[in-house]
Amino acid sequence: MIGKLEMLIALAKEQHFGKAAESLGITQPSLSTGIRQLEEQLGVKLVQRGSRFRGLTPEGLRALDWARRIVGDARRLREEMRFSGTGLAGQLRLAVVPTALTWASRLAASFSESHPKVSFTILSRTSAEVLEMLENLDVDAGITYLDNEPLGRVSTCFLYRETYTLVCRKDHPLADNTSIEWADLKDQRLCLLTPDMQNRRIINRCFMEAGIAPTASIESNSTVVLVANVSHGDWVTILPNDMAEFLTTGKDLRIVPIRQSGAVPSVGLIAAHQEPHTPVLQALMDTARTLVSPPRRTSAKVDGAGRQGYSGP
Template sequence: MQLRHLRYFVTLAREQHFAKAAAACGISQPTLSAGLGALEAEFGRRLVERDRRFIGLTPHGEAMLPWAEQILGAVSGMASAVAATTAPLMGEFGLAAIPAALPLVGLLGEALLTQNPGITLAVRSATSRAIERGLHAFEVDAGLTYLDHEPPANVLSVPLYAERYVFLAARGSGFDHHAAVSWEEATRQDLCLLHQGMQYRRILDERLAARGLAVTPRATADSHFALFDMVRSGTFATIVPDGYARLMAGVEWARFLPFDAPEEARRVGLVVVNRDPLGPMARAALAAARALEPAGVQPPF
């Protein structure tokens, strides 16, 4: 079995387009098709449904995909481990973070790059479910996500931050003289929130329901920064993680307020897949996170 054929297969499953997969692999489309054909012939099963275009993986292809991802990931990890024995850690470190954890990226990234000057950091925003899949498919080296609510399976974790909610309104919108806000008052506003496909929103809805409250936002988005721009217009208010209050401290238009009723904080932290042996990138991530853990992240209020 040729590793390059497995790479063609995994890339096609990700791109879901023959031309894009060939370009990602740096080969021609006929070469990609020939490699897939050789893989199918070796296993005696059709792996890809196609009729001039990519339709999807067959059940045999779906069954093979996670194993192919693990094989390629193990080979990559082996190469990194061998290289790390004779030289400093090199290469690109892939970090995926839920939107609520993005204010932690700078802190963790600085620690990681300081300890490993030979690596570069590639950060992407993703849902908690996408992070779990990306970790197990070797698409990213580590994630920043919730540790207690819908936690990813089979991971090692380091808590970095205890998240609480804060209310955000634009200055001049009626909250300039408030020291805090009640949950009831907040839910009466024209709110913009993350959509319900985001874990942050699912947790928020659960916490509101526990207080006998519900919210129907006037607008939704998949990015906190989109919410901030809607609030800045003066029309909307929102509820965000307190990490953004630290990140945006001193922004003139923003009025961040704590809630007047205590709530249970949510742990956010670093996760890597619990594999044996643990790869050098995962070890580097754990070391950087553990260096930050004693200090933690301080609350903004």
Template sequence: MDLRQMRYFVAVAEERHFGRAAERLHMAQPPLSQQIKQLEATLGTRLFERTTRRVDLTDAGQLMLERARQILADVDALTQDVREVGDGAAGVLRVGFVGSATYRVMPALVQLARSELPGVRLHVMGEMLTPQIEQSLLENRLDAAVLRPPVQSSELLLDTLEGDSLVVALPAHHRLATGGGPVHLAELAGEDFVGYPQGSTVATITSEACRGAGFRPRVVQEATETSTLLAFVGAGMGLALVPDGARRAAASPVAYRELVTAPAVGLAVAWKRDSLSALIPAFRSLVHRAVDEVRHGPATPEPQNDPTPTKVTPPRHFVPTSTASDPGPQERP
């Protein structure tokens, strides 16, 4: 099996028609059919059920399509990364962001990276869930990520950041939307909830907090992306507990109320234990600064005592300096 045959297979699988697939690939149909037959012979199984009107995937073909798409995407990404480094980039870092960090931490981080790591290309993927990020790190599809701990694998290292408190997101017309002061979690008993999928960190914390308040949340709709989740809230489908940073994600009419004894949700930088990327230390340092800016505002530069300022040329490559207050990465047992 080679990459060319894999691309041919994906084209036929997506078009469900050899003629249309051949047109898409800018080739004649007979050679395409021959390549697919050779691929099936190599694998020792049929990938397609052929009829006079259409082509359907077998179970083996469906599995092949899922894996082939991912392999081809990885190859294309690798090609682009190598090309960028060859064109002079100091490096490429593939970074994932979870939930609300996409809307607050990510923009601040990208701004810092542009000024202090100008030769580094960041390939950013946002609106991911922690289990999805963890799998992507383990499969080397991401180099580093900002996620919600805990993680399951001991192959990952975590560097803890300042986390968020959960707030309740409410439809604008909800009875609690216009009240003042924090809301007791018990006041949400009997309400419809929309939430992140089961197994995600926020969903687990939400469920545990509601049980502690004496009720079980009635989840009527799940959504992977924070923006979609808040769109459901704005549409009146239910309320949601979300990290405070999610406030920037909503374009829909959504009201937010703080909670009495609000549950906290953590945040951490994660990377693979055996990562060889020399960019990880600089990335970790910039994430800490980005989170600090988001929480407390940009640092104010100290005034210069010398009336004649000295011109300082910033280094081309940023190298973080460890301090006594930096505990370093936390290894999971």
């Protein structure tokens, strides 16, 4: 039954029989047979079939919710049993928004010091992809924004507030400023993250609140590309302070803080809401809490965002 439920999850994710079979390492006929057997066991039609995959039936969508819960619980059971025999071991899979990758590395390094038998896979993804991968059981946890867009029912652990800096060459007119306003960026030649990134949507909102609408000359889903363009041309970019400091170290660039008048976005570790978490995941949440002090309350909008068990609207 567990294997067939995993087939349903894969099919819902890939929306294609061939791709779902490939992701599971089985043949397409084996997948089709497994889904049909699951339908027979449950006594309902789960998949709308035609010349190609046409989606799940209403019963299939309800079964998908159960499948995710059951498969997730089965994996938690295996983790519990392994922990009782060998202690913390295995692999943690993290999906992380690009601007938080330095924090992901910091978390993995701190965790590995205490639990060397646990390995990490860290993937750079958009905030929407982080949630999707968490829902599809493709990752164990994620690092993303906590209070800017709905998260759903997840457990969270606050990590930091995201403040922004301008990254520019040392000969840029704004390079010697101690700080700048968002309005000062009105006529600048910008390179920014792509619009599918939540960081970009936050920056666009800051521009709008400042009464300006600058256009990005270059867009990328990589912060490395953004800083490389600043180094090689007359562009400027905007990055969170931690990422900016990391990427400009040893380079002939300047970072200039941008004064923030509104709410400051919070970023944190998230995981599917479960009671209890697996021992490995609980240890990860505990490690995350040791890396930070309690968040300061900068506005009513972000008040209390770092508490475990927080559920988005």
